[in-house]
Amino acid sequence: MAGPHSTAMPADGTPVLLGLDIGGTKIAALIADESGRILARDAVTAPVREGGAAVADAAAALGLAVAGGAPISSAGVGAAGVIDHETGTIRAASATFVDWVGFPLAAELGARIGAPVVIENDVNAFLLGEAADAAGDVLGVMLGTGVGGALIVDGELRRGPHGAAGEIGHTPGYGELVCTCGQVGHLETLASGTSIARRYTERSGIGIRGSREVADRARAGDPHAREVFHAAGRALGLACASAATLLDLPTAIVGGGVTQAWDLLRPGIDDALRTDAPVSGIPLGIRPARLGGDAVALGAIEAARRSAPIPTH
Ligand SMILES: [Zn+2]
Secondary structure (H helix, E strand, O other), X not given: OOOOOOOOOOOOOOOEEEEEEEOOXXXXXXXXXXXXXXXXXXXXXXXXXXXXXXXXXXXXXXXXXXXXXXXXXXXEEEEOOEEEOOOOEEEEOOOOOOOOOOOXXXXXXXXXXXOOEEEEEHHHHHHHHHHHHOOOOEEEEEXXXXXXXXXXXXXXXXXXXXXXXXXXXXXXXXXXXXOOOOOEOOOXXXXXXXXXXXXXXXXXXXXXXXXXXXXXXXXXXXXXXXHHHHHHHHHHHHHHHHHHHHHOOOEEEEEOHHHHHHHHHHHHHHHHHHXXXXXXXXXXXXXXXXXXXXXXXXXXXXXXXXXXXXXXX
């Protein structure tokens, strides 16, 4: 991975903001100034099988290295799982992360970097980053290994009383296939990267490595591959239309690895918007994310900024 780009770092002791994206395979760090301009970034492998303390050690070391000696005024973390926002603790997470549930990440990381730390769910952080220029009400959908979702209503993240608002991947009505959660017919059974690969193999009898290979085959004219992406796009469009109808949302932003095949998802999305546009006449726009790999860390910085006490001077 590339080394830190630190040529733009302030040399005068001006405080900077740290954003961390802690995923199942890597930890990415960004340093930004108060205006949100990115000054430096780097990434390391995430030692998620070694426990929470090892992840906190790696994240802190990376963050301090990327800051290059500049004082960190506050830090935000986007992390997979359900977050307890009162204690900065991970309340529930995938089994990939060893000793992660109950780990006091905000306190442990704060002690290591010497600055206040705010933890946000990674999909929420993604949407905070991506929606910075979208006013008001936005739905975020992440098409990755699974399908995650997030909601901004009236300019604020809508987390819900159980921290589970926006879980669009596990809404029902999209068929008879069994979902990773054990229930049937959820959006995730058609639209996740894992599902796209599995659906293709079911149709074609051909075993493949992942959704990217399905995309290559679709662009080469494979009708099974095109059908699988059309079904994924149509289900995504229907889910966004349902959310928009319920909440009067004009915008849905879609991120995650599967959106590299946006050209293949788009026809199914347009098909859904033709047959099932919100009846209220909301001009629903569904667009791909723009910030790429920076979205979660930038959104985490925004989460930290939003939770910071208002300066008295
Ligand atoms: Zn499910």
